[in-house]
Amino acid sequence: MDIRAARAHVLIFVALLSPLTLSAQFKDPTQEELRMTTEPKAPGAAAVYLYVEDIADQHDTSRSYYQRIKVLTEKGKEMATVNVSYDPDIEKIPEIEARTIHADGTVIPMTEKPSNLVTVKTRDLELHKLVFTLPNVEVGSILEYRMKEKFKSFVDAPTWMVQQDTFVHCAHYEFRSLASWTMSYVSQLGAGAKVVKDKHDTYTLDVSDVPPVPDEDWMPPLNTLKWRVLFFNSSYSSKTAFWEAAGKQWADTLREVTKPTGALKKAAESLVAPGDSETAKARKIYAAAMQMQNTDFTRQRTEVERKKEKIKEAQTVEDLWKLKEGSGDELTLLFVTLCRAVGLNVEPMRVTNRARAVFDENLMSTEQLDDYVAVAQLDGKEVFLDPGQKMCPFGMLYWGHMITSGMRYAAKSAVIGRMPQPDYRATLVSRVVDLTLDESGGVQGSIRVVLSGQEALHWRQIALRNDESEVRKQFNEWVHGTLPEGVQGEFDHFLALDDYESNLVATVRISGTLGTGTAKRTFLPGQFFEANAKHPFVSEEKRAMPVDLYYAYAKSDEVVYHLPTGFVVQSAPQAQSIQWPGHAALKIDSDTAAGTVTVKRVLGIGLAILAPGDYAGLHDFYQKVAAADQQQIVLARAVASK
16 A cells, blocks of 8 residues: 555645735724824734734635734834745635835835745645735834635635734634535634634634733643634544544554565564564664664655656655655654564554644544654563654654654554653753863863753754754854853764764863952852753743643753862852652752862753643742752862961
8 A cells, every 4th residue: 555645644724814805905094093002901012913804715715814913113013024825736826915004194005026935845745935025114004914815626624823923903704614514613712702603604703802822931832722713624523433433544544554565574574583572673673764764854855866866756665665765754654564574563653743733632633643653562561662753762752752642553443642751861961070270260171961862862863954063053052051151162072973872972171260259269150050040930920821841851960170279168059959749859969078079960850741720839949949059169268377
């Protein structure tokens, strides 16, 4: 069976913030809108939407937008530049009309033609982008434009992104669906907002005073948090019925796709030995998959290049093995097939990438499922594997595939399954610093950084996508962001960069000046890497959105200061043990000896996602951490003996 049957068919539809069809007319501004200088309901806003309209019509295969924006500050003028993405395979070039209205009522129509740029071009997809800028925009101007997209065959069920980055006064949404479609939708809306359906299969939503999307640090993907309405065509009476049917169809397809052929059985048997354990066999096949070219991390060949090199596109899993290349999803399916060829119980699972979105079981659409992973039963243990993520160690998942959901095998069908959260000790940043101080405060030394888990994977994948100079630049930027003021670091080299099963080691040379001093004393930061750190969650007492730390982790620092001659340690950081039971812990110790002082700090964060209702505990923990990190090392000149 063609492996393309197993690939995700993602329809990319970009619904820009708003506007109406060209059949609608521009609206004359009111005197109140012209005189408007601030928005009391959105203090400090750079701009606000006065009106937004979005109409999708399946009867005439069009979608139209209308938008009016009031510019309140210089920054708000940035909204005069608009980007509209479209797919030329399924729609015509959008029709656009725009104008600027100054505060005195002067109207300046846009006469310049939008720029048409090609932004994505692969063997499966081509996306274009229209870019235009409204003319002569000033603070106080009203920006007004309308756009119509005319599709070649049909209009897909729309998504209304009701909540924007900017406050919305009023908005109207409308979807005229075909009676032949069995339409369903899921929504997340503010109090009082409701989708209304009439007898002509037209859905409408009118809202006012829509607050901007919350802008907090460490937020999860907003697809299920923003005010939105997602329509989809479904003939199923419930989400349970939909996912059961979708799961069975998916399982039947994958069962055929991953059925080992004679050639693949022979290939798999050549990779393993008869006496190998199940885990050993899976490791060897995993290593073979990792050695293949993963086109998610390298440039894909163009059609011309493939013809020139006489390379055919893979149609089956066996073709992938012959070509020794494939996308991440394709290599995962190849791994599953090879494992099955030697009798291993390994199954594919398709999940939502948490770096992009949160899985929504209420949304009856398999298009939200992005990536394949593998679930193996090896020597009596369930093991989750990620062979489609280049440089990902055996037994580890890329963080976007953790704590998410998707479809996995269950008997002859599939069910919604949940991915695990690994132990925080699986990802470790260990930094060992050796510093020599002189009498004037100068410092020379080195840092040995050991990275494991997600941190090592992050840098290895950066190295796959960039040349050596860019990797060096990015690592230096990361190091510089952790050093105290006055201290410079220069990345030297990596060890084990290509060995994904080993820890990644980096060495950094450091120099500069450290601390402050008086005639008798020198003051050094008690925590070398936290001297200039901005501890998260300290200033925010309350939280509206969940916290997403991406993954659980641990950090271990050991800093050895070699003191200049004639100095002794007058005080060092006191031992600290701060616990947030079941979630996080900090431990600090220091030790003084003749001519040296050593400070150790270990921080463990055992959670990745936290609900707003549990935020108080995180806030309290980091307040205590910030206080503990303020301790100093005080050196004093030794008194000469008489």
